[in-house]
Amino acid sequence: MTTHPTPADRDATDALRTFRDRFVLPEGVIYLDGNSLGALPVATAGRVADLVNAEWGLSLIRSWNAHDWIGAPQRVGSKIARLIGAQSGEVVVADSTSVNLYKLIMSALQAQPGRRTVLSEPGNFPTDLYMVESAIASSGGQHRLSLVPRDQLLSAIDDDTALVLLTHVHYKTADVWDMGAVTAAAQERGAMVLWDLSHSAGAIPVDLNGCHADLAVGCGYKFLNGGPGAPAFLYVASRHQSRLQTPLGGWMGHKRPFDFVDGYEAAPGIARFLCGTPPMLSLIGLEVGVDLMLEADREAVATKSRALAALFMAEVSARCTRFGVELVGPPPGAPRGSHVSFRHPEGYAIMQALIARGVIGDFRAPDIMRFGLTPLYLRYADVYEAARVMEDVLAAGAYQAEEFRVRKAVT
Ligand SMILES: *Cc1c(COP(=O)(O)O)cnc(C)c1O
16 A cells, blocks of 8 residues: 655655745745745845945946946846746846837837738737737737637638737646747748746746747746846847847947947847846846746756646645636646636635635636745645635635625735
8 A cells, every 4th residue: 555645745855845945934824926926035135235235325336337237137137048948148137028028029010021910819918918909009000919719829820920929828727838839830821929928937847949939028026036026038039139129229229328329229139129227126136036046956846836736736626626616727737837726706705815814826807716836935735735724714604704805906
């Protein structure tokens, strides 16, 4: 007879177990929302304080050179490149994910004259679709956005498709696109693909170069633990860099910003996709998060992500199906991102009741309870306990309390 290892047994032999101490995690909280705001690395406060007190305070403007603030977007970009299968010089940190989407959508439309369609899927992350609308409005309305369901998307790519815009790991369901297959199908028909890696970078293996990817963007404050509102990143394959133009030609993307000339001339390479001055206070927090992620073995992160998801899906299904809780997205064993979502008509109130018990996930309208499973700082025992608390909340009807029904601004 074999005995199954308990969650505690698995924590004791977890290859990533030492990483938990590198994060600030409050007592009594099981944090299952690292896919929305990653936890605070222990090193961040000191590094930010040092940047404020020593660099800004004492070195003042000299810091741009002396502490290489000016090189930070490329330096941190090159570190992120190692997490997503890109080369140094193909990734830069800048702006927000929304703004980077706009920049790269416009770049791609300009580079594909005669092609009028941007393809995406219904239910893609809102800002991604809104940014396409903005790009279409900016380009004089000659383009159109076509939303095609996932199972028909590949066959909808044709000679009119300029760009396919997809979120690699779906923010609600954790469904994963086959990046290589979609990229090959699009390129075969002359279209480009822009991948949103917001729920992929730092969460699951990504191999942009291996998939011959064209363009990508991603978020700094989710699985990369960069801090609230940390800057985002963008990737442009080196083969495209000289032929793509940014629609926002700011001085930081100029060939010689400190010549202060009147006319814009794009910098060679990835720097042309910068716009304004880098936000050093938040950029330095992102660097701490990325450095920490780079210390972890990527295969171990992927393996533990799958194992945590399998444990959580099994426990929640066994304990909570009878209360009407239903798994959303890939079934156990299928490829998935590093979050797990369940549907319930009272999802908002249940999530509020869970948060009141210290189990923090989030809610995505209309009925999705979403739980981020971050391998660096979660234990198997946490995930097991979270499922147990969920059963408790449902069995006792605790979520029916009036206080859990009031919708807050951020869900
Ligand atoms: C979180 C997220 C964003 C965030 O965009 P911001 O500009 O940082 O607000 C964009 N796209 C996807 C798919 C996301 O999950």
